[in-house]
Amino acid sequence: MAAVVHGYPSTMQDDYQLSMGRLIRQAVRAYPDAEIVHRNSAGEWGRTTYRENFDRIERAAGAFAKLGVEVGDRVGVMDWNSLRHYELYWAIPAIGAVFTQLNIRLPEDDLHYVINDSQASVVVVDETLVPIVENIAPQAKGVKTWVILSEGQIDHNLPNAVYYEDLLADAQPLDSWPNISETSAFAAGYTTGTTGRPKGVFYSHRSQYLHTYNTAKDLSASVDDVIMPITPMFHVLSWGMVQVAVMVGAKLVLPGQFSAETLGEITGALTDEGVTVTNGVPAIFTPMFEVLKSKGVTDLTGLRLLCGGSEPPASLIQSYQETFNAEVVHGYGATETSPIVTVNRVTEAMRERMSQEELNAYGSKQGKASVNIDLKIVDGLGNEVPADGETSGEILLKGPWITASYHGMPEEELADKFVDGYWRSGDVATIDAHGFIKITDRLKDVIKSGGEWISSIDMENAMIGHPKVAQAAVVGLEHPKWDERPFMLLVLRDGETITKDEIDEHLRQRFADWQLPEEFEVVDQIPATSVGKIDKKVIRNQYQDRYK
């Protein structure tokens, strides 16, 4: 990176530290009456306001200080999208400690790895998740206190456990908030582990503050919005939705505990509370569409559904538009990027200029890089690919909310994760003349066959377009002659069968003959990661000898 050049001195308060503690205090002052509607693990809804709830935040901060949590300490949190989770978002960083996100769906082995790698000295866990941590408590030797989130006493066998509500009842509200430096860590997150071990990223107060401003802008969020985070609050801080709500003073709807199977319990809130912004992965928005339809919902005008994590099928975007008049806003990012780096918002000008067909094709693009983010796409030699929407390369990212490192990773391992100050995303994409990127694959998933590349995602998307096919996964498997060859797993619609000829015929519309997979398998279920992404590691392992 070019060396920093110093110009003429400014007269401004440039030492005013951006911090999450300031954000919540200023938001409570500016929007005292903004509502928080919340649902607990028993499924009961409640209501409070920013100001009313703030006393609990200050008490929680006081309580952690009393527990011995000091500036810089890490506190793990494992919870649903609950009101207490919201309180912890602010209370832990308030005293300069690091809010450490624990993904409740991580395999046990990864979970205790994360607790140990972050060196969390306190772990806060919802009563419904206590059974999970009971199993790993013996290996998590650094944890001095477990804090249980519950309405009352519960049966458990955690050592050194206390109840959050008891702590709050006993605590003094934090009286003076430290002026924490903006480059200190305020939260930690770990990558999903799609391609290996979860890797730790420590977000600074500054990076999160800027990410919040930027995401508020990219979503045109305002005080009149009603924001319901469906993305788990332990997954890249629900993509910053809670911080955005607080910054603009929006009403916040916290749906508590739910899963893809129990969406019916929370979708009512979308209409009852007048939600205008929500977020989630395609694996949630797909079943949610069916739930909404089955409930007889016909109109969700004004609702923006921020969708990312993997590519939403064009059909999903269209269905929400046509059936509910709701806008699926496609975004892209990663744990390492706080996460939002591109958002795809179709502008009025584009609507006027483009045909419906073109617009549909644009919907499945990941969008344009936000201001404040340097995005480039480079080939194997590090040269930028042409902006032709066709040539692909790896996405490199630089910016104030992009990581510069991984927690505790040795230098030699870090070396190939960064290049020239840019984070290497490992994502393969094209970029078009309008600056819209389109992810075609992960570098690790691209199929390298006879010196050429085949996009596994393109092939999956093409196959999902076949009327008999419900889901598709494509991976490259080792091949003695071609290096790799594509292999396909299919989940078919109820009662259907499919032949190799039918597959070939369908794929020939978009792929050359040499690209077609020789082998496929029909299965009941495709292996998935903790957040519902296709787990290609597992598939490659299971079928590794297919072409040998």
Place this chain on the structure above:
Amino acid sequence: MAAVVHGYPSTMQDDYQLSMGRLIRQAVRAYPDAEIVHRNSAGEWGRTTYRENFDRIERAAGAFAKLGVEVGDRVGVMDWNSLRHYELYWAIPAIGAVFTQLNIRLPEDDLHYVINDSQASVVVVDETLVPIVENIAPQAKGVKTWVILSEGQIDHNLPNAVYYEDLLADAQPLDSWPNISETSAFAAGYTTGTTGRPKGVFYSHRSQYLHTYNTAKDLSASVDDVIMPITPMFHVLSWGMVQVAVMVGAKLVLPGQFSAETLGEITGALTDEGVTVTNGVPAIFTPMFEVLKSKGVTDLTGLRLLCGGSEPPASLIQSYQETFNAEVVHGYGATETSPIVTVNRVTEAMRERMSQEELNAYGSKQGKASVNIDLKIVDGLGNEVPADGETSGEILLKGPWITASYHGMPEEELADKFVDGYWRSGDVATIDAHGFIKITDRLKDVIKSGGEWISSIDMENAMIGHPKVAQAAVVGLEHPKWDERPFMLLVLRDGETITKDEIDEHLRQRFADWQLPEEFEVVDQIPATSVGKIDKKVIRNQYQDRYK
């Protein structure tokens, strides 16, 4: 201010410098086709796009470098709201120099003071303003080069003058943009001089970047907006409107040269170009209302008019609402605050809860402090006043876009301009339970009579409500017994006369007997400053002996 506490290190790119150079480059990349509609000093309209125009910005940057402008140098600019002014906004900071705003309406004496105080080595001036600088050129000895903005050659007698267009034609576009530190000055501005000599404030890249994010958020600005800055681009950077437009990728309409008298030439653009955001002082929006009405405009739905600098009369806000369905958004700030620190946006929730009468009263409040700004109102002892909407005190401000100092001001003079890290605004206000502030006066203009305070602004506003009165100005004049007594200047509506009894009767609705002015004068015109504020210095001087 509490000492900064350092927590656990983050892994983020916290050394990524926020800079105006990055902003324009990233915006051009993200919104290449966003339009700029512009009007030159000859009144001709033109159109270009962010990308198309960017070549001129890069050439201008290259040209200044070639002229010998170095990192940290100050370059003065004196121009209307023109396309070239827009180019200079970016080209000068691009090379690490300081864009130094020169108010074209400053008295000559103040103008050469500003040029000398800022030590500008180059001054850029529009052809229409050359006669002004010709007069002061002999005193501005530090200026090595004058750069003239014009379509062709003009008659002038400036020494060492070159033409901007010639420079551009000869220049190489800047090839590598320096990585300027975010705390370096990117622009300088001087206070209006309402209360004394103009005072210099040097904005950092960081302060402006954060101000832009925040103002975009406070205005809910988006890529679908069309932004036309009416506030001069030499006056606190037109309150950041240009930067906001560029950050969100909005279409920008630059109205060029105009005055309160020639508004007719630019108001057409409001409807023709579909403007959704504009800004200005009440002294502009008042005549603009008449111009719009006389042109037969009936509908400006979707238009937000950011209005500040002084308090817009409630009747003005209502007129725009009722006649055009346009929203006057009241904001408050100062040169020292970049400027936006409060914005008054009536939310849906407020609309539902309040009567029309209450809403009208809210319109004339200055609004709530933005997040990221610490605002407090203190009495003479430095204690915060109660949030009762009645008790008044001085507004103190702290935040990343508030100044911490004045350029070149000696320490001893600075001492009473700041207290405990807060800038002392000199503005007297109340704050209510919802956090809305209402400015009642300037500390220097408050009338201190017999140990009590009388708000000069309250009295002016009350008097403007009289059917015979067009304008009113109230100042405190020295009085041998009471310290000060109120004195009033009135401009009457055509053909009207007014008596002391009529004044008293009208004011008694809101003021106690002891507060009523003993003396008044009917005049043709009220002395005003360069930006159209009442010039109370001049009035106090002129009538100083009235009560003696």
